[in-house]
Amino acid sequence: MRNPRNTRRRGVKIGLPAALITLLIAVLAAGCGGGDDSATGAGSDGSGGGKLDVVGYSTPESVYAETLEPAFEKTSQGQGVSFSNSFGASGDQSRAVAAGQPASVVHFSQAGDMERLVEEGEIVAKDWESQPYHGIATDSVVVIMVRGGNPEGIESFKDLDTKDVEVVTPNPFSSGSARWNIMAVYGSALEEGDSPDQALAAVKTVLEKTVAQPGSGRDAFSAFSQGEGDVLLTYENEAIKAEGEGEDVEYVIPPSTIQIETPIAVTKDATEPAAEDFLKFLWSDAGQELWAENGYRPVNPKLVDPKRFPTPQDLFKIGKFGGWGKVNDEFFDEESGSVAQIENELGVSTSG
Numbered sequence: 227m228r229n230p231r232n233t234r235r236r237g238v239k240i241g242l243p244a245a246l247i248t249l250l251i252a253v254l255a256a257g258c259g260g261g262d263d264s265a266t267g268a269g270s271d272g273s274g275g276g277k278l279d280v281v282g283y284s285t286p287e288s289v290y291a292e293t294l295e296p297a298f299e300k301t302s303q304g305q306g307v308s309f310s311n312s313f314g315a316s317g318d319q320s321r322a323v324a325a326g327q328p329a330s331v332v333h334f335s336q337a338g339d340m341e342r343l344v345e346e347g348e349i350v351a352k353d354w355e356s357q358p359y360h361g362i363a364t365d366s367v368v369v370i371m372v373r374g375g376n377p378e379g380i381e382s383f384k385d386l387d388t389k390d391v392e393v394v395t396p397n398p399f400s401s402g403s404a405r406w407n408i409m410a411v412y413g414s415a416l417e418e419g420d421s422p423d424q425a426l427a428a429v430k431t432v433l434e435k436t437v438a439q440p441g442s443g444r445d446a447f448s449a450f451s452q453g454e455g456d457v458l459l460t461y462e463n464e465a466i467k468a469e470g471e472g473e474d475v476e477y478v479i480p481p482s483t484i485q486i487e488t489p490i491a492v493t494k495d496a497t498e499p500a501a502e503d504f505l506k507f508l509w510s511d512a513g514q515e516l517w518a519e520n521g522y523r524p525v526n527p528k529l530v531d532p533k534r535f536p537t538p539q540d541l542f543k544i545g546k547f548g549g550w551g552k553v554n555d556e557f558f559d560e561e562s563g564s565v566a567q568i569e570n571e572l573g574v575s576t577s578g
Contacts, residue, residue: 275306276498281323282333283316283402283488284444285464286364289520294508297516303503315442316402323349323493330496331504333363333488335402335443337550340489354491358509363490364463365523367538368410368483371450371458371465374474378456382480383414386432386457393436394455396446398558398565399576403443405558406486407459408432408565409544412557414482417540430568432459439574451475461486462535466521482540487525 280290291311298304312319312327320339323329324346332350334340340361343349355361372380378391386393398404411432415425438449443460450458451473465477490508492501507513514524523535547553557565566576 275304275308276500277308277310278330278496278498278501278504279310279312279328280331280333281312281319281327281329283319283335283339284313284442285335285403285461286333286520286522287311287313287444289517289522293516293520294513297512298504298507301503301507303500303507307498307500307504313444315396315400315445317400318441328495329493330498330501331490331492333490335486335488336405336544337487337489338405338554339402340491341551343491343493349493349495350491351494354489357491357505359525360487361489361491362487362525363508364488364517365525366461366463366486366488366521367479367523367541368406368486369460369462369465370478370480371447371460371468371475372478373456374476376476376478380457380478382478382482383411383428383432384418386411386435387428391435391456392454393432393457393459394438394440394446394450395432395436395459396443397439397441397574399560399569400441401443401446403446403461404439404459405553406461406484408557409547409553410459410480410484413484413542413546414480414540416546417482417542426564429565433565433568433572433574462523463521470521479536479538481538482542483538485541485543487544 282290295309299307316335316339320334320342323332324342332340332343340350340354344352344354370380370383372378378389380386380389380391395407396404398408408429412425412429415428416422420428438446438454440446440449443464446458447460447464447468449455451468462477462479465475468475469477490505492505509525511526511529514526514529518524518529518531518534524530544550544553555563557563560566560576569576
């Protein structure tokens with residue numbers, strides 16, 4: 227589910243509030259509540275493979291619909307299985323599932339959105355991280371997308387601080403990719419010897435230079451491709467996809483950046499055995515190779531091509547800052563988080 231439109235505040239585009247999105251979902255669900263259970267997979271007897279509701283963050287939508295799901299349907303476990311997909315800003319998608327949106331498999335951009343479903347009704351099992359690869363579907367890194375030829379000469383996150391450039395990055399209070407972007411800027415500054423206060427100041431400078439904060443990573447790319455900003459902070463896979471589609475862009479892997487890990491799990495409402503089978507397929511060599519073909523770094527290190535996916539000089543993980551639980555509290559709490567305070571000063575919505 228994508229944010230249907232954006233609103234402007236002080237020249238910065240903001241995704242629609244998640245509360246409104248959740249309300250719309252509830253209204254639509256109520257209006258469709260009298261449907262046949264066998265059509266939705268709810269309460270079905272499993273004949274014909276059943277239906278899986280996949281709910282995920284915005285960027286892998288086409289990979290699921292055009293590659294992963296058709297490939298799974300060709301396997302013995304996937305015969306007769308059908309899919310219903312919902313993709314959008316990670317935080318919004320997580321809140322929607324917590325509010326009752328049907329989901330068999332959930333794939334978010336950061337672990338905090340998965341933990342919400344553990345804490346709110348145990349929609350996802352507490353031990354989701356005990357799954358293969360600690361419950362991570364794919365890896366990536368935060369990169370800087372620039373216009374063709376890199377006219378601004380951007381090479382690192384520090385250049386965003388020192389050069390006169392306009393930035394595009396999603397709103398971190400709806401988008402998980404935006405939180406990765408911010409922690410990449412913050413962590414890179416620390417790697418270069420800055421104090422925590424100086425690193426936070428670097429984040430503030432980047433946000434001050436941000437001219438658009440759409441609701442999701444995919445919407446941020448759309449804004450950039452339509453001419454907004456000089457640089458886009460984004461997933462490596464989005465940059466690879468853009469180059470492959472002939473966009474007049476290129477991307478820079480900063481010498482210091484963060485490793486993105488996107489969590490995936492089956493929900494407790496997934497009654498179809500195919501849900502677990504689909505998850506196993508995504509972790510299989512065949513599934514991971516399909517992810518890699520679409521620009522995502524496999525979680526199986528044996529399948530990572532170093533020429534296609536070079537390791538940055540200083541690659542750090544979210545654990546450097548205590549993990550997403552601590553990071554979300556300290557940086558992204560809507561009332562007390564340091565990034566929330568910066569965004570409020572800039573007139574940017576922080577309502578989740």
